[in-house]
């Protein structure tokens with residue numbers, strides 16, 4: 232982030248009046264208490280039927296909160312974990328309760344309404360509009376499913392019904408949901424509007440996790456002033472974390488216990504190398520899935536890098552008694568024009584027998600879900616899992632894309648671009664024609680370069696892609712990902728790149744959808760384009 236852009240944004244944002252609104256969001260957990268998982272809600276008889284309302288608050292520190300409110304009895308909770316099985320249907324009703332959510336509805340920040348078809352309430356996209364993206368799900372981009380291009384939900388309307396068919400061959404794992412109105416995604420995700428979605432059945436592909444107590448951790452980020460990269464906090468299941476050592480969220484484990492951790496990076500921009508330190512020594516983690524796709528083989532690692540929007544699922548061994556145990560994020564260098572992603576602890580891990588942990592537990596109960604017993608697990612066939620056989624498929628097309636940035640005018644804002652090679656660099660517009668057109672049945676190898684002095688995170692909707700190469704070298708593990716970091720260019724030498732295989736063989740995903748950088752500021756400023764998959 233260069234100074235020019237920061238100043239421009241400060242003028243834009245600080246020119247708005249921040250209106251203190253009625254607190255709509257439920258209170259968030261106190262810092263330095265026992266971390267609890269979000270409430271899980273489950274599909275029943277093949278259907279998960281739920282209603283969420285998007286609300287807004289400003290906390291005592293001035294941080295703006297956005298929240299997905301879910302009513303359970305007389306209690307309102309935030310961002311429940313949606314749990315479905317392969318082949319289930321998700322009926323999700325979303326209402327928009329936003330009123331004066333910060334920058335007042337200003338015509339300067341209204342984005343043009345999507346041209347052509349509209350889905351939902353229509354009208355202009357403003358700071359008060361919302362919609363939902365189901366990140367990672369290999370589902371239709373059509374209206375009422377995972378359509379972020381034409382779906383707009385406006386305040387004061389009856390709401391909007393999502394009706395999503397989870398494919399029978401959907402990879403089991405951790406996905407997530409968040410708003411995706413172009414121009415305002417960062418603002419709403421910044422405030423915390425993000426939740427986990429789990430397709431059950433990991434133990435059928437990765438039997439290592441069968442019988443283990445399961446934890447779902449969502450790491451979120453909040454800038455003090457959205458759009459102005461500056462002071463921010465990371466939160467772990469909505470508990471603020473200290474930027475340095477200090478009172479921190481407490482994760483409890485039983486002595487000798489192994490737990491199955493499912494971690495989503497729901498930050499706006501943070502590239503997170505995660506580690507577990509026991510007595511200052513990084514521990515081995517057994518990685519079993521990335522981006523909601525089980526690994527072909529589990530992997531023993533010390534560091535798990537999750538780019539913004541990525542997920543990692545791994546097995547953790549409890550620390551020995553009296554060990555000082557931390558769940559840490561390491562620093563990550565995003566390059567000369569990137570944001571500093573600093574090292575900090577996310578939580579302290581305490582054995583549930585410890586006196587301090589007992590004390591903390593008096594006010595809170597850990598809600599670890601115990602997964603199905605090992606004996607009950609039937610192994611499923613990998614041959615039927617989505618994207619099976621992609622490795623041996625013959626690509627029908629090769630493409631090259633690149634990320635780039637430039638100043639526009641004297642000391643003006645940076646422009647952020649993602650471009651298909653041979654086309655003109657331009658920022659995304661709602662009414663643009665697709666930058667790439669392909670068809671159902673295609674298998675394409677894409678080389679994506681980073682020509683900017685800043686790391687970017689490539690994401691495409693509706694499908695996972697197979698990792699083939701990094702910087703021209705074959706990767707050791709051909710993982711299936713939906714979001715991948717592409718490190719910054721140093722200013723000389725070849726551009727850093729990844730080569731991935733895109734699978735358009737499933738007719739479910741026919742339609743128009745997007746690929747973009749998942750640093751949400753970049754996405755909002757137009758580092759995104761459309762792809763059309765013809766039936």
Ligand SMILES: [Cu+2]
Nearest residue numbers: 687748750753
């Ligand atoms: Cu970016």
